[in-house]
Amino acid sequence: MARATDVAPTQTPVPADRAGRIEDYIAYLEAEWADVPELAQEWLTWDEHSRFSFATDWPIREDRLASLLQEERRGVLSATQQERLTRLKSLITQHRPTLDRLLATVQG
Amino acid sequence: MMVATVEAAENAGAEEAGASLPSDHPTDRLIRELIASRRKATAEEVEQIFERLATAPFDQRQVVVRVRHRGLSYAGLTLGARASSLDYHLIQRVVVEQQWPRGTTRESFLADIARVVHSPAAKVAVYERRGGHIAVVVVDTDRVLPAASIGPRPERQLLVVYSADRAMIVTTYQLSEINVTGIPKDVRWLERQT
Numbered sequence: 001m002a003r004a005t006d007v008a009p010t011q012t013p014v015p016a017d018r019a020g021r022i023e024d025y026i027a028y029l030e031a032e033w034a035d036v037p038e039l040a041q042e043w044l045t046w047d048e049h050s051r052f053s054f055a056t057d058w059p060i061r062e063d064r065l066a067s068l069l070q071e072e073r074r075g076v077l078s079a080t081q082q083e084r085l086t087r088l089k090s091l092i093t094q095h096r097p098t099l100d101r102l103l104a105t106v107q108g
Numbered sequence: 109m110m111v112a113t114v115e116a117a118e119n120a121g122a123e124e125a126g127a128s129l130p131s132d133h134p135t136d137r138l139i140r141e142l143i144a145s146r147r148k149a150t151a152e153e154v155e156q157i158f159e160r161l162a163t164a165p166f167d168q169r170q171v172v173v174r175v176r177h178r179g180l181s182y183a184g185l186t187l188g189a190r191a192s193s194l195d196y197h198l199i200q201r202v203v204v205e206q207q208w209p210r211g212t213t214r215e216s217f218l219a220d221i222a223r224v225v226h227s228p229a230a231k232v233a234v235y236e237r238r239g240g241h242i243a244v245v246v247v248d249t250d251r252v253l254p255a256a257s258i259g260p261r262p263e264r265q266l267l268v269v270y271s272a273d274r275a276m277i278v279t280t281y282q283l284s285e286i287n288v289t290g291i292p293k294d295v296r297w298l299e300r301q302t
Contacts, residue, residue: 021261024206024261028204028205031176035174035176038175038176039174042172042174042175045172046172047171047172049169049171050171050172052240052278053167053171053193053196053278053279054171054174055238056269056278056279057197057200057279057281059281059283059289059290059291060205060281060283062288062289062290063263063283063284063285063288063289063290065289066284066285066288066289067284103238104238106238107238107239107240108237108238108239108240108241108271108273108274
């Protein structure tokens, strides 16, 4: 259910499917990036092939982030979505160095 | 604290490096040579790479399942501490990312991969990443996937990623734009004869 704050800055109605995609991608990335510290702990026990397999899939996260940033530039995010994306950016800034160090351990 | 943890992970990874030899298959050696030499591939060589991917298996090795994914269930399978790479990728693409719809089976997932590799519209690129040699086949999702294979959150481009060192398809997924985030800047697109 939309709330009073769920109004896009442009005041242009956002198609339901597009809004749903934005919500899904924000939730997906919040979960992924919040899990990085846990991932760093798990990583110690992972074999080389499991690390490689994880690394090959990581671009999905970067692509979804790029999509969200594009939607932000278009001005179609609701106020609530914008707040969540802003918090997500901070989360990514916080955990990006850890993730980069994990991926740097991947062979091939 | 985190630095020590990650450094330990780096050491563990280094110890495992070199545990597996790169594939000696002629086409896998060709892929590595094309990456190293940066020479232009012939039309025959490009088709040779497509043929290699058309017969390559999807990774079936057991991999660690992330703790946050353990307990996810799909199609009668519940993820535990380890799973076959194929099953883990399938569940992620269907349940977590929703790029493929519920109802997708191992067989239909592999059939979709085959559609990508066999598509006349597919393009292939080669690149090196983290010391590994990769060939990736890319095609517009709506050109190859039937409606029954389109999930709730599809993306414009569909990729099949092949490791020329491990001689296996290691993943498949959809991206909105491969050139933005999916591949390194020095990727080499191989021209296909039309």
